[in-house]
Amino acid sequence: MKFRQAVENFRGKLTGSDRVLISLVLGDPLKVAFQSANELANRADVHSSTVVRLANKLGFDGFPGLKRALHQEARTAFDPSDRIRRRLNKADESSSLSMLIQSETRAIEAIRETLSQQEIDAAANILLQAKQIYLVGRGSAAPLIIHLERRLRRWGFQAIISLNMQKRDLAANVIGMGEQDALISFAFQAPTSLHAGYSALLKHANSVGAKSIVISDSFGPTLRPNPDVLLSVGRHDEAELSMRTGPLVVCEALAVTLAHLSPARVVKGSETLEKLRCAFRNNET
Amino acid sequence: MKFRQAVENFRGKLTGSDRVLISLVLGDPLKVAFQSANELANRADVHSSTVVRLANKLGFDGFPGLKRALHQEARTAFDPSDRIRRRLNKADESSSLSMLIQSETRAIEAIRETLSQQEIDAAANILLQAKQIYLVGRGSAAPLIIHLERRLRRWGFQAIISLNMQKRDLAANVIGMGEQDALISFAFQAPTSLHAGYSALLKHANSVGAKSIVISDSFGPTLRPNPDVLLSVGRHDEAELSMRTGPLVVCEALAVTLAHLSPARVVKGSETLEKLRCAFRNNET
DNA sequence: ACTCAAATGCAATTTATGTTGCAAAATATT
DNA sequence: AATATTTTGCAACATAAATTGCATTTGAGT
Numbered sequence: 001m002k003f004r005q006a007v008e009n010f011r012g013k014l015t016g017s018d019r020v021l022i023s024l025v026l027g028d029p030l031k032v033a034f035q036s037a038n039e040l041a042n043r044a045d046v047h048s049s050t051v052v053r054l055a056n057k058l059g060f061d062g063f064p065g066l067k068r069a070l071h072q073e074a075r076t077a078f079d080p081s082d083r084i085r086r087r088l089n090k091a092d093e094s095s096s097l098s099m100l101i102q103s104e105t106r107a108i109e110a111i112r113e114t115l116s117q118q119e120i121d122a123a124a125n126i127l128l129q130a131k132q133i134y135l136v137g138r139g140s141a142a143p144l145i146i147h148l149e150r151r152l153r154r155w156g157f158q159a160i161i162s163l164n165m166q167k168r169d170l171a172a173n174v175i176g177m178g179e180q181d182a183l184i185s186f187a188f189q190a191p192t193s194l195h196a197g198y199s200a201l202l203k204h205a206n207s208v209g210a211k212s213i214v215i216s217d218s219f220g221p222t223l224r225p226n227p228d229v230l231l232s233v234g235r236h237d238e239a240e241l242s243m244r245t246g247p248l249v250v251c252e253a254l255a256v257t258l259a260h261l262s263p264a265r266v267v268k269g270s271e272t273l274e275k276l277r278c279a280f281r282n283n284e285t
Numbered sequence: 286m287k288f289r290q291a292v293e294n295f296r297g298k299l300t301g302s303d304r305v306l307i308s309l310v311l312g313d314p315l316k317v318a319f320q321s322a323n324e325l326a327n328r329a330d331v332h333s334s335t336v337v338r339l340a341n342k343l344g345f346d347g348f349p350g351l352k353r354a355l356h357q358e359a360r361t362a363f364d365p366s367d368r369i370r371r372r373l374n375k376a377d378e379s380s381s382l383s384m385l386i387q388s389e390t391r392a393i394e395a396i397r398e399t400l401s402q403q404e405i406d407a408a409a410n411i412l413l414q415a416k417q418i419y420l421v422g423r424g425s426a427a428p429l430i431i432h433l434e435r436r437l438r439r440w441g442f443q444a445i446i447s448l449n450m451q452k453r454d455l456a457a458n459v460i461g462m463g464e465q466d467a468l469i470s471f472a473f474q475a476p477t478s479l480h481a482g483y484s485a486l487l488k489h490a491n492s493v494g495a496k497s498i499v500i501s502d503s504f505g506p507t508l509r510p511n512p513d514v515l516l517s518v519g520r521h522d523e524a525e526l527s528m529r530t531g532p533l534v535v536c537e538a539l540a541v542t543l544a545h546l547s548p549a550r551v552v553k554g555s556e557t558l559e560k561l562r563c564a565f566r567n568n569e570t
Numbered sequence: 571a572c573t574c575a576a577a578t579g580c581a582a583t584t585t586a587t588g589t590t591g592c593a594a595a596a597t598a599t600t
Numbered sequence: 601a602a603t604a605t606t607t608t609g610c611a612a613c614a615t616a617a618a619t620t621g622c623a624t625t626t627g628a629g630t
Contacts, residue, residue: 015607034318034356036587047609052589063588064616071319074359095402096541104534105390114311117380140435143428143533150425189308195301218311221292222304234312245530248428249389256381300577321617332579337619348618349586 003029003069006058018054020044033070037063107246114234115250123229124257126211130182132158134174136201137186138194139164140244144186144251151255167197174201179209185227188244189219199224215247288314288354291343303339305329318355322348392531399519400535408514409542411496412442415467419459421447421486422471429471429500429529429536436540452482459486464494470512474504484509500532
């Protein structure tokens, strides 16, 4: 039950202290949501027991109950995706499709909270300078890598993929990395053992002077050493069922930004591709 | 100090549990701001002491200190900022990231207009009966196929991929297709020449008695012969720049529905995977 | 495979937080 | 003004949360 409602529904009498307390809560619910009964009591110049009794009077399950209500309100009020939320009707609730549409929509909208265009720009600029672009990742990053690789290739960038590689093979794959190259590493929540690979990779990139970009979920900021640019999107709902749509959109934003920043290179890439295609077609016949 | 900063500034080493915890916090800071150390610990499958120690490691004054930091952030992020926030969004409106977020969101929501859960169910039921599942597609379907293949495999389905294949090689790849199998073909807008491949493939599937599913954009309904189930989502914006988020969500819906319809099989698949993993791990040592 | 160091979980301890009976104070009632 | 009624604060109690020493496990490096 909402606090405001609880107050309005309450039909008994309210004492002066009660009124003071209530007005404090309504005045800044979030503040109270973070306070203890005592702190609130002090602000009202009242003893904590009064606070507890008020909470009970209003029908909450003690002061903790009241706080829970405030938490609830805070979460729904401030979560921007909830603001836009459309209500699912009964039939939809059991439908995987509808649920997914909703949760993915949210995930995408949540990107704004963690990432800004500036960071994408920074990453794109690194790629523009790069002679070769190394894409490294494993497991669920595969679709992302494949997708990004297609984009980059089509626009004339040189991309080198390493998917699901063990340390040894990975080393062989990135041995050619040099000062003018860039590394895009995809790192999602994973067992510790994989971190060794990540940090070795980044250290290597650093040592040869290659720039590094990491695309990741909320797990990204925990990675060491830090990359030059970290593109991490927050808010993974339930691990197993949620896709990587967020990171996918980030990849796409990166690609689009790249096209913006250097239309020349992109067009040239496309033209070359077209020529090649023609050549192949003619050969075939 | 802000939590994110604290993590980035921290120069010591982070354990696996640390990373999980941090990612939980970053994933939904407000939630954690309302939780006790214990509740957070449980979400991470970790003991509460680990939580406390992490808080200290990061430089906070115990877990309460960490919570205070989150409170701070929540208050400054949400309270005074409605104005600032809106202004920022306006400035952002022209950025690639924002454009993408908007258009992808729309694309996903548009799925509802073309597809219903019934059709997904129909497709899922076909897959449930199938002994082997053939995934065929080319070009931009690659990420989708990779993703779906991972899902299916993890849940114990047998998936066979054909990516970017010429007619001849494709034929070799699907030669084993039989009556109890299913074919998922990905077909997006493409030059006419590719249709030959599609219709040959479908005719073959029909002739051997395999069930067929097509995942496609608005182009799907034009394909002949008709598959048993057609999952087509409308609204592709600009051919070149648009992603396949729509179809991706459809793939996911298919996977989730599959899990719903046959939890037993899915669980069994996961368990087997887990066993295999253990086996491998033990072998390694 | 063995050793050592680090990380983790457990359990005991300490500290904070919330609750409640009771008496004093305030307010209302006659 | 005396009394009944309510509200409040105090203090003791109960409960939940956080911290810490210690034993076990885990993992890295020979």
